[in-house]
Amino acid sequence: MRPPKPGRIVTFYSYKGGTGRSMALANFAWLAAANGGRVLAIDWDLEAPGLHRYFRPFLVDPDLFETDGLTDAFWALAAAALASQPSQSRFPNSLDSELIIETFENATRQLDWKFATGGIIDFIGAGRQGQTYSEAVNTFDWKRFYDLGGAAILDVIKDDLRSKYDWILIDSRTGVSDTSGICTMQMPDIVVPCFTLNRQSIEGVTAILHSIREYQKASPAGLDIKFFPLATRIENAEKTRLEMARAYARTLLAQYLPEEFKTRGREYWDTMEIAYRPAYAFEEVLAAFGDATGAAGSADTMLAQGEAVARRITGNERLRAPEIVDADRAAVLKKYALGESSNSTTCGVPDSQDTASDTDFLRGLHIKEQQWRNSGFYWRRLLSRRELDLLTDADKKAFGRNMSYYLTQSESLYRYLRIVSLSAIIIAVINFVCSVLLTDRTIFINGYYDSQGYYHSYYSNPPIVIFLIFFMIIWVISSWLWSVVISRARPYGMSPLQQFLLVLRGPLRSEVRDYLPDASQSR
Amino acid sequence: MSPPTFFFSHARQDREMPGKYLTRFFEDLEKKVAQVSGIDLKESTLGKIDSRIEHGNDWDSDLSQGVAQSRTFLAVLTPLYFNRVNCGKEIFVFIKRSAPLQLDRNGALVGVKNLLPIRWLSWEAYTLNTVKDGRIPAILRRIEDVPSDAGGDPDRARLIEVYRKRGLEKLVRSGRRYDQLLEMLALRIRDMPDLQPIDPIHFADASDAFAVDWQTICVPQGNCGTTGIAFAAAAVAGATPRVERGAAEVLAAPPVPSASAAPVVPHPLASIVAFYVTRRSFSRDSVPVDFADQLIALSDDGTARMDPALADLIADVHAAGAAERLTVFHAASSPALPDRPGTLINRLAELSKIGVPTMLIVDSAVWSARQSDPAVATIESVATSSAWGGMTLVAPLDGRAPPTDMPAPLVALGARLVTLPQESGPRVAALRTLFVRARGQCMQVPVEPASGARRVPLLKGVAEARP
Numbered sequence: 001m002r003p004p005k006p007g008r009i010v011t012f013y014s015y016k017g018g019t020g021r022s023m024a025l026a027n028f029a030w031l032a033a034a035n036g037g038r039v040l041a042i043d044w045d046l047e048a049p050g051l052h053r054y055f056r057p058f059l060v061d062p063d064l065f066e067t068d069g070l071t072d073a074f075w076a077l078a079a080a081a082l083a084s085q086p087s088q089s090r091f092p093n094s095l096d097s098e099l100i101i102e103t104f105e106n107a108t109r110q111l112d113w114k115f116a117t118g119g120i121i122d123f124i125g126a127g128r129q130g131q132t133y134s135e136a137v138n139t140f141d142w143k144r145f146y147d148l149g150g151a152a153i154l155d156v157i158k159d160d161l162r163s164k165y166d167w168i169l170i171d172s173r174t175g176v177s178d179t180s181g182i183c184t185m186q187m188p189d190i191v192v193p194c195f196t197l198n199r200q201s202i203e204g205v206t207a208i209l210h211s212i213r214e215y216q217k218a219s220p221a222g223l224d225i226k227f228f229p230l231a232t233r234i235e236n237a238e239k240t241r242l243e244m245a246r247a248y249a250r251t252l253l254a255q256y257l258p259e260e261f262k263t264r265g266r267e268y269w270d271t272m273e274i275a276y277r278p279a280y281a282f283e284e285v286l287a288a289f290g291d292a293t294g295a296a297g298s299a300d301t302m303l304a305q306g307e308a309v310a311r312r313i314t315g316n317e318r319l320r321a322p323e324i325v326d327a328d329r330a331a332v333l334k335k336y337a338l339g340e341s342s343n344s345t346t347c348g349v350p351d352s353q354d355t356a357s358d359t360d361f362l363r364g365l366h367i368k369e370q371q372w373r374n375s376g377f378y379w380r381r382l383l384s385r386r387e388l389d390l391l392t393d394a395d396k397k398a399f400g401r402n403m404s405y406y407l408t409q410s411e412s413l414y415r416y417l418r419i420v421s422l423s424a425i426i427i428a429v430i431n432f433v434c435s436v437l438l439t440d441r442t443i444f445i446n447g448y449y450d451s452q453g454y455y456h457s458y459y460s461n462p463p464i465v466i467f468l469i470f471f472m473i474i475w476v477i478s479s480w481l482w483s484v485v486i487s488r489a490r491p492y493g494m495s496p497l498q499q500f501l502l503v504l505r506g507p508l509r510s511e512v513r514d515y516l517p518d519a520s521q522s523r
Numbered sequence: 524m525s526p527p528t529f530f531f532s533h534a535r536q537d538r539e540m541p542g543k544y545l546t547r548f549f550e551d552l553e554k555k556v557a558q559v560s561g562i563d564l565k566e567s568t569l570g571k572i573d574s575r576i577e578h579g580n581d582w583d584s585d586l587s588q589g590v591a592q593s594r595t596f597l598a599v600l601t602p603l604y605f606n607r608v609n610c611g612k613e614i615f616v617f618i619k620r621s622a623p624l625q626l627d628r629n630g631a632l633v634g635v636k637n638l639l640p641i642r643w644l645s646w647e648a649y650t651l652n653t654v655k656d657g658r659i660p661a662i663l664r665r666i667e668d669v670p671s672d673a674g675g676d677p678d679r680a681r682l683i684e685v686y687r688k689r690g691l692e693k694l695v696r697s698g699r700r701y702d703q704l705l706e707m708l709a710l711r712i713r714d715m716p717d718l719q720p721i722d723p724i725h726f727a728d729a730s731d732a733f734a735v736d737w738q739t740i741c742v743p744q745g746n747c748g749t750t751g752i753a754f755a756a757a758a759v760a761g762a763t764p765r766v767e768r769g770a771a772e773v774l775a776a777p778p779v780p781s782a783s784a785a786p787v788v789p790h791p792l793a794s795i796v797a798f799y800v801t802r803r804s805f806s807r808d809s810v811p812v813d814f815a816d817q818l819i820a821l822s823d824d825g826t827a828r829m830d831p832a833l834a835d836l837i838a839d840v841h842a843a844g845a846a847e848r849l850t851v852f853h854a855a856s857s858p859a860l861p862d863r864p865g866t867l868i869n870r871l872a873e874l875s876k877i878g879v880p881t882m883l884i885v886d887s888a889v890w891s892a893r894q895s896d897p898a899v900a901t902i903e904s905v906a907t908s909s910a911w912g913g914m915t916l917v918a919p920l921d922g923r924a925p926p927t928d929m930p931a932p933l934v935a936l937g938a939r940l941v942t943l944p945q946e947s948g949p950r951v952a953a954l955r956t957l958f959v960r961a962r963g964q965c966m967q968v969p970v971e972p973a974s975g976a977r978r979v980p981l982l983k984g985v986a987e988a989r990p
Binding site for chain 2: 061068078082088090091102108131135139141147149178184186208210211214
């Protein structure tokens with residue numbers, strides 16, 4: 001399944017640490033994959049690896065103790081490069097494209113989450129964490145690697161990755177190290193420099209962008225690197241200072257904006273800002289799970305801002321965060337909190353197989369709740385008797401507000417139906433009596449008793465027909481009256497006409513329904 | 524037909540590697556087998572895994588029943604696996620179900636049914652000095668090590684090649700390849716022929732398959748051709764040169780690599796060659812090499828004649844190298860305590876020149892007879908040689924205290940001379956750091972920049988922006 005367009009390599013960079021660069025990358029990766037993209041996320045911040053923490057619930061080995069990563073891959077590549085030197089006679093041709101590509105594949109793992117659109121996220125960690133990780137990172141000489149032909153190796157890798165993925169995201173080291181140079185100049189098509197609104201950060205980023213531009217001009221290959229500066233950790237306090245800092249940043253960075261925005265700076269900056277949110281500062285959680293999609297006030301969440309940033313960088317105006325069912329969201333948040341890893345192939349199933357069916361059931365309920373809301377609260381979307389019985393008290397307690405409301409409406413539906421069933425009997429009895437009486441009255445008017453006491457009717461129709469006619473009329477009238485009387489008990493979303501029809505049907509209503517959404521009941 | 528149950532036999536890893544990929548592989552495999560067989564896992568389980576037993580003393584009746592009655596035996600092979608008594612017993616009981624068995628000339632079992640070995644680690648982990656797959660015990664050499672044959676499909680053949688080279692651990696949850704491999708394995712497990720179950724055998728009554736003398740259990744067989752793809756070191760019958768020994772020893776002789784299995788050689792930056800200087804006994808590996816006078820024999824037969832303290836040291840060195848994913852070669856000069864430094868220095872310098880990290884590991888007992896022994900002076904000149912530049916490690920063995928009065932030139936080496944700890948755990952840790960350091964030094968080997976090699980792009984920060 002190859003993407004038709006070559007992928008683009010995006011490096012997220014920041015001059016100083018703590019700007020939320022890794023978080024921006026992780027959220028971008030998620031949104032791109034959720035909208036159908038094949039994404040590869042690479043943690044190139046070897047000295048302080050942290051990208052893997054955002055993906056903990058989706059990695060088999062969340063602490064990377066057993067997983068090879070970039071450091072290991074580059075040591076293997078250096079070994080192959082050294083072996084293929086002309087001075088080495090023993091290993092001719094040991095460095096070919098296949099080996100390079102395979103070495104990189106060795107370090108790649110796929111995240112354990114099924115996107116409905118078919119997108120995937122592959123991940124390359126910084127390296128196997130352990131007692132010798134630091135030594136391995138610090139003894140790797142990048143200059144020597146380049147002497148051995150490292151640049152050509154990286155070109156091979158770039159071409160291969162571009163053919164396999166739509167988005168290749170690199171989390172770069174901060175500052176001016178050799179790896180940060182490689183990440184911002186050798187590798188990318190797009191650089192997203194993240195900065196906070198203080199002088200040091202802004203000036204640092206400007207200098208770096210200038211440096212990249214110089215490199216671009218000097219390189220023979222006609223490099224075209226686009227910049228998408230991103231302002232992060234913005235706090236809405238100290239308004240005047242904030243405005244000054246914003247203005248300063250916008251002035252300095254104006255010349256580095258993408259071509260189409262050079263004259264539309266305001267439009268650019270309106271969507272390329274990420275606010276400081278304490279909840280996200282303390283814990284590494286993906287915004288897609290930290291924030292609820294479609295929740296009230298959702299325009300002002302990390303997720304919404306992440307969406308805006310992703311739209312800007314990908315150029316896809318239709319990019320949206322997918323709606324995640326509450327059960328899945330809760331399960332993943334639990335995994336973040338407990339530091340557990342995913343141990344199942346289906347998304348969001350934390351426990352053993354015994355509860356797999358329970359979780360399927362709960363997911364089904366959440367889907368129904370969403371359908372109920374989206375269909376304008378059509379009462380047939382409420383839960384069936386059986387589903388309500390299957391829910392435990394613990395489940396009910398664990399539900400959020402929307403789901404609890406949905407439950408109370410489902411329960412009120414059954415209360416309503418119970419009233420209707422009971423009252424149907426009473427109404428029937430009363431109707432019967434009334435009809436008899438009325439028919440009788442008409443008998444008095446419509447016939448006579450002869451001298452022997454036999455009754456003779458003026459009409460040829462037997463009285464039973466009259467009785468039935470009266471019965472029907474009284475039934476309809478009493479149903480309507482009764483539906484008005486019990487209208488308070490009806491669940492939300494039921495119109496008076498539907499109420500009336502229900503009461504009318506009375507005991508002819510079927511009781512049992514399957515808990516899968518009733519596809520035939522369309523609105 | 525009974526449900527396709529399988530017994531998942533593996534060696535519990537040490538603390539640093541809790542085996543998350545292993546557990547995950549087991550779960551995925553069980554689900555896949557259930558899927559292809561149409562079995563609901565909520566009603567019955569298919570796989571049996573030992574996730575509880577510490578040392579085999581309470582070999583659960585559940586497990587022993589599993590071995591005795593499961594249809595397939597999945598052995599997750601790692602170097603640790605062959606040393607575990609647990610695993611040996613599990614394999615023994617299962618292999619007995621395939622009776623009658625035969626033993627071929629090279630000590631490999633013929634006629635073992637329903638055993639599916641899994642290559643968990645990459646091929647380097649299974650090499651023994653220069654022999655590829657040398658660590659795989661002789662008895663298993665005839666068993667097919669691939670999930671199934673390619674059947675002419677180039678995609679499949681490629682997958683099998685990747686699997687044999689990289690090992691399954693690297694493929695778990697890596698995408699399409701993993702799914703394909705799982706399917707192949709699941710189908711193989713599903714299609715395994717029925718095997719006669721036996722009564723469960725208690726742990727104490729089972730023997731260790733890797734330690735027992737199979738000659739007494741099996742009938743030795745004459746010429747038998749190789750069947751299918753099996754481990755690389757299985758010698759082709761009839762084409763194997765063997766060291767002529769007594770008849771009883773013939774069957775136990777370790778197989779010499781056949782012409783088709785190319786010897787493993789030290790690779791720059793990816794191997795470690797450790798030269799041991801010691802008076803203790805060891806036997807020489809039968810394969811001659813060009814980078815050292817001799818290699819220390821590590822096969823079962825060889826270690827039987829090795830000094831136990833030396834064997835422990837070598838095991839630690841190998842474990843440290845394996846943990847860093849380096850292939851380790853255990854070499855010595857001939858004689859082990861060299862009388863002239865020249866040859867040894869040349870060997871070390873040659874290897875360093877091509878970028879292979881080397882170490883000199885000296886048994887501290889060598890210094891007990893310092894005054895009279897010329898060999899000691901040789902060691903000193905090797906260690907201080909500038910032609911070589913690598914590290915010398917002093918290993919106190921047998922509970923001896925490390926030597927306190929080292930001669931001045933050695934002390935002047937500073938960081939180039941390291942004394943190893945006595946205990947195995949700290950020793951492995953120290954060795955790991957030293958190996959990585961040595962590898963880093965080797966990267967500094969002078970090279971001519973490749974034609975068209977570019978320079979590392981360097982960012983210019985704020986400081987450089989000022990005029």
